[in-house]
Structure formats: structure tokens, C-alpha cells
Amino acid sequence: MKLDAKIPEGPLQEKWNRYKATCRLVSPNNKKKLDIIVVGTGLAGSSAAASFAEMGYKVKSFCFQDSPRRAHSVAAQGGVNASKNYQNDGDSAFRMFYDTLKGGDFRAREANVYRLAECSANLIDQAVAQGVPFAREYGGYLANRSFGGVQVRRTFYARGQTGQQLLLGAYSALNRQVAEGNIELFARHEMLELVLIDGKARGIIARNLDTGKIERHAAHAVVLATGGYGKIYYLSTLAMGCNGSAIWRAHKKGAGFASASWTQIHPTCLPQSGDYQSKLTLMSESLRNDGRIWVPQKANDPRKPGDIPEDERDYYLERRYPAFGNLAPRDIASRAAKERIDAGFGVGPQRNAVYLDFAHAIQEYGEDTIRERYGNLFRMYEKITGHNAYQRPMMISPAAHFSMGGLWVDYELMTSIPGLYAIGECNFSDHGANRLGANSLLQACVDGYFILPYTIGNYLADELRVGKISTDHPAFAQAEQQVEAQLQQLLNIKGNRTATDYHKELGALLYDKCGVQRTKEGLESAIEQIRALRADFWENLRVPGEAAHVNTELEKAGRVADYLELAELMCYDALTRDESCGAHFREEFQTAEGEAERRDEEYQFVSVWEYAGASQQPVLHREELAFETIQPSVRSYK
Amino acid sequence: MKIQLKIWRQENAKAKGKMVDYDLPDVNPEMSFLEMLDVLNEKLIRSGDDPIEFDHDCREGICGQCGLFINGRAHGPMSATTTCQLHMRHFEDGDTIYVEPFRASAFPVVKDLRIDRSAFDRIIQAGGFISTRTGDAPEANAIPIGHQTAEDAFDAAACIGCGACVATCKNASAALFTGAKVSHLAMLPQGEPESPERAEKMVAQMEAEGFGHCTNTGACEVECPQEISIEHIARMNFEYNKAAVLEK
Numbered sequence: 001m002k003l004d005a006k007i008p009e010g011p012l013q014e015k016w017n018r019y020k021a022t023c024r025l026v027s028p029n030n031k032k033k034l035d036i037i038v039v040g041t042g043l044a045g046s047s048a049a050a051s052f053a054e055m056g057y058k059v060k061s062f063c064f065q066d067s068p069r070r071a072h073s074v075a076a077q078g079g080v081n082a083s084k085n086y087q088n089d090g091d092s093a094f095r096m097f098y099d100t101l102k103g104g105d106f107r108a109r110e111a112n113v114y115r116l117a118e119c120s121a122n123l124i125d126q127a128v129a130q131g132v133p134f135a136r137e138y139g140g141y142l143a144n145r146s147f148g149g150v151q152v153r154r155t156f157y158a159r160g161q162t163g164q165q166l167l168l169g170a171y172s173a174l175n176r177q178v179a180e181g182n183i184e185l186f187a188r189h190e191m192l193e194l195v196l197i198d199g200k201a202r203g204i205i206a207r208n209l210d211t212g213k214i215e216r217h218a219a220h221a222v223v224l225a226t227g228g229y230g231k232i233y234y235l236s237t238l239a240m241g242c243n244g245s246a247i248w249r250a251h252k253k254g255a256g257f258a259s260a261s262w263t264q265i266h267p268t269c270l271p272q273s274g275d276y277q278s279k280l281t282l283m284s285e286s287l288r289n290d291g292r293i294w295v296p297q298k299a300n301d302p303r304k305p306g307d308i309p310e311d312e313r314d315y316y317l318e319r320r321y322p323a324f325g326n327l328a329p330r331d332i333a334s335r336a337a338k339e340r341i342d343a344g345f346g347v348g349p350q351r352n353a354v355y356l357d358f359a360h361a362i363q364e365y366g367e368d369t370i371r372e373r374y375g376n377l378f379r380m381y382e383k384i385t386g387h388n389a390y391q392r393p394m395m396i397s398p399a400a401h402f403s404m405g406g407l408w409v410d411y412e413l414m415t416s417i418p419g420l421y422a423i424g425e426c427n428f429s430d431h432g433a434n435r436l437g438a439n440s441l442l443q444a445c446v447d448g449y450f451i452l453p454y455t456i457g458n459y460l461a462d463e464l465r466v467g468k469i470s471t472d473h474p475a476f477a478q479a480e481q482q483v484e485a486q487l488q489q490l491l492n493i494k495g496n497r498t499a500t501d502y503h504k505e506l507g508a509l510l511y512d513k514c515g516v517q518r519t520k521e522g523l524e525s526a527i528e529q530i531r532a533l534r535a536d537f538w539e540n541l542r543v544p545g546e547a548a549h550v551n552t553e554l555e556k557a558g559r560v561a562d563y564l565e566l567a568e569l570m571c572y573d574a575l576t577r578d579e580s581c582g583a584h585f586r587e588e589f590q591t592a593e594g595e596a597e598r599r600d601e602e603y604q605f606v607s608v609w610e611y612a613g614a615s616q617q618p619v620l621h622r623e624e625l626a627f628e629t630i631q632p633s634v635r636s637y638k
Numbered sequence: 639m640k641i642q643l644k645i646w647r648q649e650n651a652k653a654k655g656k657m658v659d660y661d662l663p664d665v666n667p668e669m670s671f672l673e674m675l676d677v678l679n680e681k682l683i684r685s686g687d688d689p690i691e692f693d694h695d696c697r698e699g700i701c702g703q704c705g706l707f708i709n710g711r712a713h714g715p716m717s718a719t720t721t722c723q724l725h726m727r728h729f730e731d732g733d734t735i736y737v738e739p740f741r742a743s744a745f746p747v748v749k750d751l752r753i754d755r756s757a758f759d760r761i762i763q764a765g766g767f768i769s770t771r772t773g774d775a776p777e778a779n780a781i782p783i784g785h786q787t788a789e790d791a792f793d794a795a796a797c798i799g800c801g802a803c804v805a806t807c808k809n810a811s812a813a814l815f816t817g818a819k820v821s822h823l824a825m826l827p828q829g830e831p832e833s834p835e836r837a838e839k840m841v842a843q844m845e846a847e848g849f850g851h852c853t854n855t856g857a858c859e860v861e862c863p864q865e866i867s868i869e870h871i872a873r874m875n876f877e878y879n880k881a882a883v884l885e886k
Contacts, residue, residue, distance in 0.1 A: 047772065050772055051772045051773070054771055054772055065695055065701070065703060066693060066703060066754070066755060066756070067702075067703075067755065067756065067758065067759050067799065068759070069702070069759075069799055070695055070696070070701040070702060070703045070799075072695070072696060072701070074696065074700050074701050075696045075698055075700050075701065084778070084779075086779065122773075122774060122775070124778045125774070125775040125776060125777055125778045126770075126772060126773065126774070126775040127778075128775070128778040128781075128828065129768065129770045129775035129776065129828055130767075130768055130770060130828075131767075131768045131791075131795075131822065131823050131826050131828055131829045133788050133789075133791040133792040133795050133822070133826070134788070135788065136782075136783055136784070136785045136787075136788040136789075137785060138784075138785045139782060140782025140783050140784050140785065141779050141782055142778055142779055158792060158795075159792060161700065161796060164700055164796075164798075165792075165795060168795065171762070172762065172766055172767035172768070173767060173772055175759065175762045175763040175766065175767060176763075176767045176769065178759075178763050179763040179764065185759070187756065187759070210748050210754070239695040239696040239697065239701065240694060240695055240696075240697060241695050273668045274666055274668060274669070276666060276669050276673050276674075276676065276677055277673065278670075278672070278673050278676055278697060279697045279698070281697075281698045282698070379718070380698070380699065380723070383699070383716075383719055383723045383725070384670075384723065384725070386725070386727060449772050449773065450773070453772075453773070496684065498680055498683050498684070500676070500680060501680075542683060542684070544682075544683050544686070544687070544688055544689060545688060549749075550691055550748060550749045550752065552689070552691060553683065553689060
């Protein structure tokens with residue numbers, strides 16, 4: 001596998017402009033001769049599909065949900081970052097670039113991160129033009145708030161539903177192009193295989209989830225915008241259908257997979273209450289603007305929170321990280337919470353949570369102000385837990401949230417397979433080893449609206465002469481047979497354990513061995529356990545029904561089968577990185593104060609994995625990270 | 639808790655459906671309603687039965703994909719709550735619960751409790767957007783929008799497209815869904831210019847899909863999980879009439 005990041009020459013601030021000025025173009029009347037498949041309709045997928053269609057390409061857009069509007073970007077709550085400097089607090093593209101790179105513990109590409117910061121301001125302009133109702137100040141200008149890991153206010157928001165509003169903006173642009181006849185929409189379709197012809201991505205095999213029918217779709221380029229795979233942990237903040245199957249199947253066809261184990265564990269989620277539980281709901285990080293996190297100073301303190309006096313509380317984030325306090329970045333806040341919980345200071349019936357307390361903020365600003373800022377979040381908290389957070393502190397706990405890892409892409413967002421692109425959360429690119437809050441919506445939108453529409457032309461300019469891609473090519477028949485055979489194999493096991501059963505067991509194992517903390521021994525044993533679980537899966541799985549009808553259990557089984565392979569790669573990825581950085585915390589590598597110990601001399605690279613066959617150790621390739629503009633420093637929030 | 643469920647089973651859009659009884663002897667009150675269905679499905683699979691198909695995804699009340707008619711009410715007994723956020727602590731030990739799909743001729747049943755709501759997408763395709771290109775746009779702060787206007791537009795934009803309004807309306811009207819989008823965009827200076835035309839096109843599509851007319855019973859706003867007000871239907875009617883006046 002050859003890895004060329006294709007980073008343009010020149011000073012950091014000029015790279016993207018230089019690229020745009022020199023990349024090849026496809027002329028307007030030729031674009032209609034080129035087909036693009038976009039898988040996924042979240043922010044990245046919808047924005048890319050809409051942009052391609054407006055430019056004149058012919059687009060096919062796929063999602064497994066019953067409508068593109070339901071993709072999981074919809075659930076992002078807190079906001080989207082942009083370096084507009086509306087608050088006059090000294091923000092700039094460079095500062096945002098530095099915050100993001102530092103937040104990711106200096107494990108991302110300078111050029112990509114700068115481009116993200118550079119394009120952020122345009123995104124806000126465009127979202128407002130689409131009718132996204134961002135919060136406004138009384139003078140009518142856009143309001144901002146602060147998120148973790150930064151000391152400026154650059155986060156734009158629409159109450160606690162920013163993801164929903166941005167997605168509805170992208171969805172409306174998508175639908176406008178559907179009406180124009182430039183996008184053909186395939187809702188309730190799941191991609192099950194990537195089709196390669198002469199080494200280039202030329203189409204997909206998809207299953208219509210309402211009929212079970214297997215379909216062939218061809219195009220000149222394929223874009224994966226399929227989101228994160230944090231659902232591999234079973235209990236996570238993701239939607240039930242979120243999965244890693246599209247990128248995993250592309251990986252098995254030759255696409256490099258980078259930083260597989262870097263999963264963000266979000267510090268402010270609702271704790272688990274029982275084994276029937278299907279997800280852990282996220283409470284927005286924005287709550288940490290006004291909420292203070294604490295645990296009792298006494299282990300296993302049986303008193304109610306209100307009965308514990310101030311001097312017997314441990315505001316551990318404020319104590320350990322005075323400069324950032326409750327707004328310490330997510331990896332640090334999650335680790336600090338786990339440390340307290342493991343040491344016996346956890347609260348709640350299962351002692352698996354910490355308090356997020358608004359009493360001080362309510363005293364300072366009044367309940368009405370807090371209600372206006374976070375009303376919907378408090379309401380959601382009450383619906384799920386039955387408790388009123390205006391009267392007693394919320395109880396929160398860390399949960400799997402965002403995949404920093406994903407398919408490796410170059411500066412043009414192309415994977416190591418020509419013609420296959422990965423955008424949004426499903427690629428590995430901009431967040432390094434830890435993503436800052438409100439940068440996820442940003443990356444998805446910037447990839448889809450502002451980057452890929454330019455870079456894809458650089459590839460498609462050469463594809464004009466190829467003509468229409470036919471689904472009669474033997475590569476399609478072969479991929480289709482492979483898909484049908486796998487579905488049949490899953491159905492034929494007829495064992496006694498359900499897909500969910502395996503998923504839960506795998507998730508618990510990964511949380512334990514490849515979650516907030518990792519060790520060499522733990523990871524080595526996890527690899528053995530995952531292999532055993534996978535063997536058991538293929539012997540004892542039970543999938544009811546048939547392939548030719550609606551069959552949710554069959555969908556789940558296919559996703560779990562892929563998770564059982566991806567999990568092993570995650571463990572290899574964590575095992576071979578003998579350092580701690582961002583969300584990757586190897587217990588063997590920490591400072592005397594318990595902070596992550598990065599080892600730049602040996603590990604200043606991205607781990608890119610090549611698939612080597614079933615149960616074979618994957619092959620590691622390195623993309624060295626060169627820092628030309630800034631110098632990596634010890635990441636401190638103290 | 640002991641719960642008896644009576645659940646609608648229907649093989650496909652054309653097949654005849656019926657209510658089927660299921661007993662769950664040991665329901666934890668902290669479970670969500672959908673988690674209870676998960677537990678039932680796991681049990682059905684293990685005993686060789688066909689699990690119940692139902693729509694859901696995010697399970698945090700925002701994607702709009704879940705939607706069940708529970709004891710005769712869209713999304714069940716709680717106000718401002720989607721099915722996925724309904725918890726069993728709101729039911730009593732020994733309760734019998736009737737579970738049906740959202741019913742409307744424009745929402746055909748796919749299987750059991752799963753329905754096809756693509757008619758909503760087609761209403762948006764008819765005009766639920768601002769005709770702006772993606773890419774560069776004018777500076778976001780160039781046009782101030784009053785705080786209250788932005789908040790009011792948000793109230794309408796908060797629609798999750800679940801279809802509870804349609805399911806609960808005796809006419810199966812999609813006026814609240816359509817009105818919310820017309821109103822959201824009409825209130826903003828960016829969306830105002832094409833507002834009358836938008837209202838006309840979206841209303842025409844709503845009718846073409848087979849949704850009924852609005853007779854102002856207000857049931858929709860009672861069941862809307864986002865508490866969207868029927869004032870937005872009034873604004874849609876205003877924009878619709880404006881279109882008629884402008885054409886004369």
C-alpha cells in the first residue's frame with residue numbers, strides 16, 4: 001500500500017488556495033456525463049450530494065434510515081465551531097487550527113487542520129443562507145458559546161439541536177436537487193459491498209431493506225459518508241443503526257484503515273441503569289459552560305448531594321486543571337471521571353456516575369436563564385431519568401461517542417483506493433487523537449460542502465473518456481454473489497444466540513480492554529477473546545426469517561459480523577502504539593501525575609492498516625507527521 | 639412489572655393485519671418502551687418466532703424515526719415525548735398496552751409497526767428549502783435577525799418529521815408538518831421572498847400524497863413531541879392565500 005498524503009507545497013496559509021487554483025476542472029457540460037454514488041445522508045453525505053448535484057454531476061444518494069433527514073448528525077446537540085471572532089476575543093483561523101491540533105494531541109496533519117479552520121467561517125455564512133435558525137443576541141447578531149479545550153467563544157448553536165438544524169439545512173439542499181432530477185434517492189438501502197474494476201471504485205452492491213432485494217449501482221466515483229463506528233461498544237451515544245460495515249468492507253477491498261482504536265469516550269452521558277439498556281444518551285458538552293462537576297470527598301458517601309457541604313465535595317476538574325476547569329477536553333474529563341469512579345467515589349445507585357451541578361449557576365443567573373440556555377437538555381434528562389436537574393445535580397458518566405479513526409484519506413479526501421472517497425466521521429483525518437467539541441459538525445460540513453466538491457473534479461477530469469459504467473461487468477456479478485452468499489451463511493447457522501447478544505458481549509469486552517484505558521496484557525488477551533467470540537458467532541448465531549424480506553435481525557447480524565473483525569484491528573492498533581496520546585491512554589505510558597505521556601520521537605505518525613485476510617495480523621504502514629509551522633508541545637490544560 | 643401487550647402484526651402492505659397478545663412477566667420500570675420491545679423480540683427469536691418490526695434509530699427523541707400508537711395515542715401517554723423516550727415507569731403493574739403503527743393511507747405499513755413515511759420527503763422536495771446554492775454565501779451577520787424572530791423560527795424548524803400529527807388527526811392531515819416548514823422559512827428574511835410560491839407547491843404535494851385537509855381540531859399540536867403550535871398552520875394558510883392574491 002502506497003501512502004501519499006498529497007499535501008500541496010507552500011506556506012500553510014496558502015496551501016488550500018493554491019490547490020483550488022491549480023486542480024483540474026470538469027467543464028459544466030461534461031459534469032452531467034459523470035455519476036457519483038454517495039453513501040450516507042448525514043451532514044457530510046447530504047452536503048456532498050447536494051453540492052455535486054448543483055455543480056451538474058449525476059448523483060445517487062443512499063441511506064439505511066427511512067429518510068435522509070434521520071441520519072445521526074441529527075442528534076448532535078451543542079454546536080459548530082467557526083473562527084468568526086464575533087466575540088472579539090482574539091480568535092482567528094490560526095488560533096482555531098492550533099487549538100484543534102493541540103486538542104488532538106498533535107496527531108493530525110497540519111495542512112488538513114488549517115483548511116478546516118479556514119473554511120469554518122464560510123460554513124456559518126452558508127448555513128444562515130439556508131435558513132438555519134442559529135441563536136441570536138438581542139441586537140439580531142449571531143450568539144456564541146464556549147466549548148471544551150478552547151479559551152475563546154467560537155461555537156455557534158441552535159439551542160441544543162444544532163446538528164438537527166444543520167442537517168435539515170443540508171437535507172433541504174439535497175431535496176431541492178432531488179426535485180431538479182439531479183439526485184436519485186435510495187432511502188432504506190444499505191451498502192453491503194464495494195465494487196472495484198481495474199483497481200478503481202466503480203460502484204456498490206446495496207440491499208433494499210424494505211424488500212430484501214440485492215441491487216447493483218455503478219458510478220465513476222464512490223463517496224463513503226457513513227459516520228462513526230462507536231456503536232461497536234454496543235452501549236454508546238450513537239443511533240441503533242450506526243455501523244462500520246461500509247468502511248470495513250471497503251477496507252477488506254484494499255482501503256487503508258487509520259488509527260482504528262482512537263475512540264472518543266464522551267464524559268457527559270447518562271449512566272447505565274441495567275443490562276436491557278440499548279444506548280447511553282449524551283448530555284451536551286455545552287452544559288459544562290455552567291455546570292460544575294464533582295464527587296463527594298468521602299468514598300461511598302451515602303448522603304444525598306444536597307446534604308453534602310461545599311468543603312466535603314471534590315470539584316476534581318477544577319482541582320486538577322485550574323486553567324480550563326470544567327471545560328477540560330473530553331479525553332481528559334472522561335479519564336478523570338473514570339479515575340474517581342474506579343477509586344470508589346462514584347455516585348448513583350450503581351456508583352458509576354459523577355455529579356454535574358447547576359446550583360451555583362442557578363444562584364448566579366436565575367433558573368429562567370439556565371432554562372433558556374439548556375431547557376431542552378434538562379427536559380430530556382427528566383424524561384429519561386425521572387429527575388429534575390433544576391433541583392438536584394445531574395448524574396453523568398463517560399460513554400463511547402466519536403471515532404477519530406476511520407478510513408485513511410489523503411489531502412483530497414481520497415482513500416488508498418482510486419475513486420473511493422471518505423468524508424466526515426468515517427475518515428480519520430482532522431481530529432488527531434481527540435476531537436474537540438463542536439468540531440464534528442464542522443468537519444462533516446466542510447468535507448461535504450467545501451472540500452470534496454473541488455477535489456473530486458481533480459480525479460473525475462480523467463474519467464470522462466471511460467463512458468458510462470455498466471453494472472453488467474463481471475465485477476458486479478462477483479460482488480453480488482459474495483453478498484448473497486454471506487447473507488445465506490448468516491441465516492443458515494440457526495444456532496441459539498442473537499446478534500444483539502454477541503454485540504453486547506463484544507461491547508463490554510472492548511470497553512474493558514480497549515476503552516478509556518488500555519494495557520499491553522489487556523489488549524493481547526482481548527485479541528484472543530475476540531477471535532473466540534467470532535468463532536462462536538459463526539457457529540451459534542440465530543437469525544430468523546429470510547433474506548428476501550424485511551429482516552432487521554439479518555441487518556444486525558451483518559453489522560455485528562463486521563464489528564467482530566474491526567474490534568480485532570482496534571486492539572492491534574492500540575497494542576502497537578507504545579505511548580499515550582489523546583483518547584489513547586496506555587497505562588504503561590503516563591507521567592507521575594497520571595497524565596498522558598506522548599513519545600514523539602517514536603510515534604509521531606499515523607498508523608495505517610492494510611487488510612491481510614481473515615484472522616491474519618494486519619499490516620502496519622506509517623504516515624509520518626511533519627510539523628512545519630508549529631512545534632508539538634506537551635499538551636497541558638492545567 | 640407484569641405487562642400484557644396487544645401488538646399489531648401485519649406481514650406487508652397488502653396483507654390483513656391483526657392484534658396479537660404477548661405477556662411480559664418481568665418488566666423493569668426503568669426500561670424505555672422500545673427496550674421492552676427489544677426484550678420481547680429477543681425472547682421471540684429464541685423461541686423460534688418472528689420478531690416484531692418497528693421503526694427507531696437514535697433513541698434520544700430527535701431522529702423522528704420511532705413512532706407507535708400506544709393505547710390510542712401517538713407516542714403514548716406523555717406529552718412532548720417520542721416513543722423512544724417513553725419509559726415504563728409511566729405504566730402500572732398489570733397494565734394491558736395496545737401497540738399499533740401510525741395509521742394513514744399516505745403512510746402504508748411496510749411490516750408490523752413499520753411504516754413508509756417517504757411522502758414527507760416528497761413534500762419537502764416540492765419546496766421546503768431556500769433556493770440558495772451551496773458554497774460561498776453572504777456574511778452571516780450582514781442581515782440581523784431579531785432574537786425573538788430567530789427563536790420563533792426555531793420553534794417551527796424543530797419538527798422531527800415523525801408523523802405523530804398525521805397519525806392523530808382524524809383527517810390524516812399533514813398540515814402541521816407542512817405548516818411548520820413553510821412557517822420556519824417564511825419568518826426568516828432569507829426564506830421570505832419565495833414563501834408564497836413555496837406554500838402553494840408544498841400544499842399541492844401534500845394533497846397529491848393523499849393527506850386529508852385540516853379542520854382545526856388542534857389534535858396535532860397536542861401530540862407533537864416538539865410541541866409545534868397550530869399557529870404555524872395559520873401562517874401557512876396566510877402564505878398560501880398571499881400566493882393567490884399575488885397571482886391575480
